[in-house]
Amino acid sequence: MGADFPLRRAPVVPIPGREQGLTGRGASTNIGNRFERLASAPDEEWNHAEDPGPQTVLFEDATSSLLTTNDSPDIGFEVSFNPYRGCEHGCIYCYARPTHEYLGWSAGLDFESRILVKSQAPLLLRRELSAPTWKPQLIMASGVTDCYQPVERRLRLTRSCLEVLSEFRNPVSIITKSALVTRDIDVLGQLARHQAASVTLSVTTLRQDLSLALEPRAAVPAARLQAIAALAAAGIPVGVNLCPIIPGLTDHEIPAILKACAAAGARWAGYGLVRLPHAVAPLFEQWLGEKQPAVKDKVLARIREVRDGRLNDARFGTRRTGEGIYARQIASLMEVQCRRHGLDGGLPELSTASFQSPAGRQLSWLSDAAEIPRRA
Numbered sequence: 001m002g003a004d005f006p007l008r009r010a011p012v013v014p015i016p017g018r019e020q021g022l023t024g025r026g027a028s029t030n031i032g033n034r035f036e037r038l039a040s041a042p043d044e045e046w047n048h049a050e051d052p053g054p055q056t057v058l059f060e061d062a063t064s065s066l067l068t069t070n071d072s073p074d075i076g077f078e079v080s081f082n083p084y085r086g087c088e089h090g091c092i093y094c095y096a097r098p099t100h101e102y103l104g105w106s107a108g109l110d111f112e113s114r115i116l117v118k119s120q121a122p123l124l125l126r127r128e129l130s131a132p133t134w135k136p137q138l139i140m141a142s143g144v145t146d147c148y149q150p151v152e153r154r155l156r157l158t159r160s161c162l163e164v165l166s167e168f169r170n171p172v173s174i175i176t177k178s179a180l181v182t183r184d185i186d187v188l189g190q191l192a193r194h195q196a197a198s199v200t201l202s203v204t205t206l207r208q209d210l211s212l213a214l215e216p217r218a219a220v221p222a223a224r225l226q227a228i229a230a231l232a233a234a235g236i237p238v239g240v241n242l243c244p245i246i247p248g249l250t251d252h253e254i255p256a257i258l259k260a261c262a263a264a265g266a267r268w269a270g271y272g273l274v275r276l277p278h279a280v281a282p283l284f285e286q287w288l289g290e291k292q293p294a295v296k297d298k299v300l301a302r303i304r305e306v307r308d309g310r311l312n313d314a315r316f317g318t319r320r321t322g323e324g325i326y327a328r329q330i331a332s333l334m335e336v337q338c339r340r341h342g343l344d345g346g347l348p349e350l351s352t353a354s355f356q357s358p359a360g361r362q363l364s365w366l367s368d369a370a371e372i373p374r375r376a
Contacts, residue, residue, distance in 0.1 A: 024216050026090030030106040031279045054113040056088055061116035066124035073316050080143035083157035085116035087145035089218040092287045093244055096144045098278040107279035122160035129168045136355035141174045148178035162187045171196040171350035177218040179227040185234045194354035198237040201228050203257050205250050213291045225264045232265025237348045240266045244274035247302030255337050262341035269343040271334050272320040281311040
């Protein structure tokens with residue numbers, strides 16, 4: 001079930017940094033890789049105005065497995081998959097950007113223009129679910145980069161994986177910033193009938209202009225609200241994730257976002273404060289200077305306030321929620337507004353009771369009421 005598209009296998013040629021923003025891209029530079037001692041830079045003859053910026057290039061990811069596990073106390077799932085590495089959405093704040101540095105690339109433009117594709121993802125998933133050692137459990141689709149990023153419209157790898165999950169009736173939860181998820185309402189509906197599917201839309205802001213700058217190739221806010229409404233109308237459990245909340249930039253929108261999402265049909269809400277690990281911090285600072293110069297100092301000061309004086313705090317327990325008075329105010333505001341709009345019920349329990357083997361035999365050791373426990 002391989003995808004029919006050209007894949008590049010080529011040596012990495014770093015894309016020089018730049019001083020101005022690019023239309024359709026979150027980052028405007030290819031910041032240096034912390035693992036590399038050499039870096040490239042534009043010479044005096046390089047013309048910024050004539051350089052259109054990098055085109056998106058797809059590379060084959062010849063991985064031999066699809067499902068990954070984690071034991072993080074900050075993450076509410078243990079098993080996840082994603083057909084893509086890197087993300088063309090280009091969210092400037094994305095905490096996953098530094099993962100591209102392990103490939104010898106940059107967390108900047110490379111992350112959003114050099115996309116690794118797991119073309120065998122559906123086959124790998126089928127093999128792993130068929131293994132005698134597989135214990136049916138919740139699988140998260142996304143978790144790092146978005147499984148519904150633009151290239152999915154053409155390659156349909158996420159949809160093919162959902163079809164495999166539907167065949168096995170293995171529970172799946174999706175988190176995305178893309179309205180493309182509504183394309184797969186038919187498959188998600190099949191899973192939902194077995195209490196085996198949920199979808200969370202990430203909504204960062206209701207301002208289209210800010211969204212286009214922060215998340216240039218993700219769905220605009222209105223499209224995400226429409227996606228919530230479409231999923232809810234189809235009977236698919238759907239919620240919202242205010243992630244990231246950016247202190248001094250988007251935090252004042254919390255009540256309006258929750259109200260709009262509840263009106264659209266969302267059933268729960270979560271949040272996370274912006275995280276700026278490694279190269280993401282200087283990229284975000286540069287973005288503020290280019291796109292939001294009037295509030296740059298205020299935003300950075302607020303982030304440091306909730307991050308113990310730094311721009312990032314990687315400690316378990318505080319990296320999602322921050323600490324200090326301002327962080328507690330955000331937490332309290334979320335709690336009050338979620339309760340006000342009926343979004344305080346939490347993620348629904350998904351069930352493994354209907355899981356079936358490839359031959360269609362229900363596993364004998366599963367009880368009819370088997371449920372997946374949620375992490376605290």
